[in-house]
Amino acid sequence: MSKKIVNTDVIVVGAGNAAMCAALAARERGAEVIVLERAPNSERGGNSSFTAGAMRFAYRDTQDLLKVVADLTQEEINNTDFGSYSEQQFYDDMCRVTQYRTDPDLADLLVSQSLNTMVWMRSKKVRFVPIYGRQAFKIAGKFKFWGGLTLEAVGGGPGLVQALHDAAERENITVLYEAQAQELLHDDNGMRGVRLKLAGKTTEISAKAVVLACGGFEANAEMRTRYLGPGWDLAKVRGTRFNMGDGIRMALHIGAMPYGHWSGCHAVGWDRNAPEFGDLAVGDGFQKHSYPFGIMVNARGERFIDEGADFRNYTYAKYGREILAQPGQFAWQIFDQKVTHLLRDEYRIKQVTKVKADTLEELATKLDDVDPSGFLETVAQYNAAVRTDIPFNPNIKDGRCTSNLKTPKSNWANSIDQAPFEAYAVTCGITFTFGGLRVNTKAEVQDTAGVSISGLYAAGELVGGLFYMNYPGGTGLMAGSVFGRIAGEQAAVFASDDVRALKK
Ligand SMILES: Cc1cc2nc3c(=O)[nH]c(=O)nc-3n(C[C@H](O)[C@H](O)[C@H](O)COP(=O)(O)OP(=O)(O)OC[C@H]3O[C@@H](n4cnc5c(N)ncnc54)[C@H](O)[C@@H]3O)c2cc1C
Secondary structure (H helix, E strand, O other): OOEEEEEEEEEEEOOOHHHHHHHHHHHHOOOOEEEEOOOOHHHOOHHHHHOOOEEOOOEOOHHHHHOOOOOOOHHHHHOEEOOOEOHHHHHHHHHHHOOOOOOHHHHHHHHHOHHHHHHHHHHOOOOEEEOHHHHEEEEOOEEEEOOOOOEEEOOHHHHHHHHHHHHHHHOOOEEEOOEEEEEEEEEOOEEEEEEEEEOOEEEEEEEEEEEEOOOOOOOOHHHHHHHHOOOHHHOEEOOOOOOOOHHHHHHHHOOEOEEOOOOOEEEEEEEOOOOOOOOOOOHHHHEOOOHHHOEEEOOOOOEOOOOOOOOHHHOHHHHHHHHHOOHHHOEEEEEOOOOHHHOOHHHHOOOOOEEEEOOHHHHHHHOOOOOHHHHHHHHHHHHHHEOOOOOOOOOOOOOOOEOOOOOOOOOOOOOOOOOOEEEEEEEEEEEEEOOEEOEOOOOEEEEOOOOEEEEEEEOHHHEOOOOEOEOOOOHHHHHHHHHHHHHHHHHHHHHHHHHHHHHO
16 A cells, blocks of 8 residues: 655656756756665665766867866866867767667757756765766877867766765755655556665655666676676676666556657676676776777687777677677687787776687687687788788777788788787676667657657756667766756756646
8 A cells, every 4th residue: 555655747767867966957947856766775776886987979179178177177177188079970970870870859958958957966065077088099298188078077977976965965855765766657648756666665656757767688697688688697787786677667557658769778898707796895996998909709619799899988888789699699809919009997906707828729728618719810810811911000090900811800800829918707797778768859769759748857878869789988978967966956847837837
């Protein structure tokens, strides 16, 4: 038996980045807001807490960056080439990596609102810094950024979530923990509230508007298998165990329109022995993203993808699927001494599945579950195919490729011949799912007839239509912030209109 406990203007379901941006935006418009977080306080913040906090946004020049970054010193400005990342480049990247399937209206909104949303977040005391370590290389004494991903939140994902929750606390937003939304209360006049389990007890909260920002279905093995296909039940989950598709399920139940790439997801190479779900103490340390500088082999010892097809920002999100498709769902990444200094920090964490050897023959015997002769043959063929006449340059797509291989390598091809050799075992780690609900440019959830469901808004991972096949790194948080802010504003406006209408 359920019991009504409270009324509010806006309920926000979820307490990650999209949800907290929605809550803050609704509060800014004067709405009373209650946030429902399924997780306990110690695990709050969903996938947003697991990120490095990197955010992709359009900026023309350093002046634009200075609107977002408070703490840039003159020395940093002088020693860094931040370049620029135009709205057109961002939009083109969205189109290119999604094979021109991204919803043009949603993508346009994401891109055009990205900078001012970052500025707005800064006004809520979220602090950002340049990503010197991972997105810039030092050339002739000067840092040069590449790939359109320039800033991250101070303290990474946990820092971002903390800053948003601090702002919520300052603005008297109530956050209920262990509060799992289970059903949308809805009738012919629109939303009436949410039925939830609060610390194990079923209850109801009435509200004039509801914002769903409670993630995709990546943590739900049954939904993964149903929508992504056989084998996806075997993937590891990189982030929160709480994104079970609840928001999508609840909205579909009242007639919302499914939209986007339901059989697609973001999935990466992830330590083969990582736990079933993400570990907040390790964060994204289980990822292994330096494969463009080496090769990847499967159980047969064969290469199966072009490791150097593009900058890792544009390939990492689709290569998890390729690894899942290999026999035994694993691969080994192989590097020689010429490139190990280029490996990202995540290769040096304590919980890493790594082997080292002084000869390729010794390495072949150490690669668990790999055919040693297949591996040695692959390396010999690969080494012979490297175009050493083209100079190697990790800062640009250098065109240093292989010739005449069945699986080519298009950039950064280096022979693997300098000991000691290092190898890292990876499997598929799913990040988030692409399919979700259809929203319009006011973040209003659409029904199956294309009409807005009165009082229902959505933001973040559970919005479909932005990402297909692949994803430009740093866009998940940005999309959550842009659509979260819009959803919160619109929900608050709707709630106040509703109040006015009732008073008439
Ligand atoms: C390891 C890792 C690294 C990443 N790195 C980056 C990065 O650097 N940059 C980037 O842009 N993106 C990154 N991403 C992707 C990014 O995390 C997501 O795109 C983004 O955080 C999604 O935000 P969200 O608010 O929609 O969902 P989440 O942050 O996942 O929040 C969903 C919330 O809903 C709650 N919830 C779920 N069900 C219910 C329910 N029934 N009732 C109440 N609450 C519920 C969850 O507990 C959670 O608080 C990364 C993801 C992972 C896993």
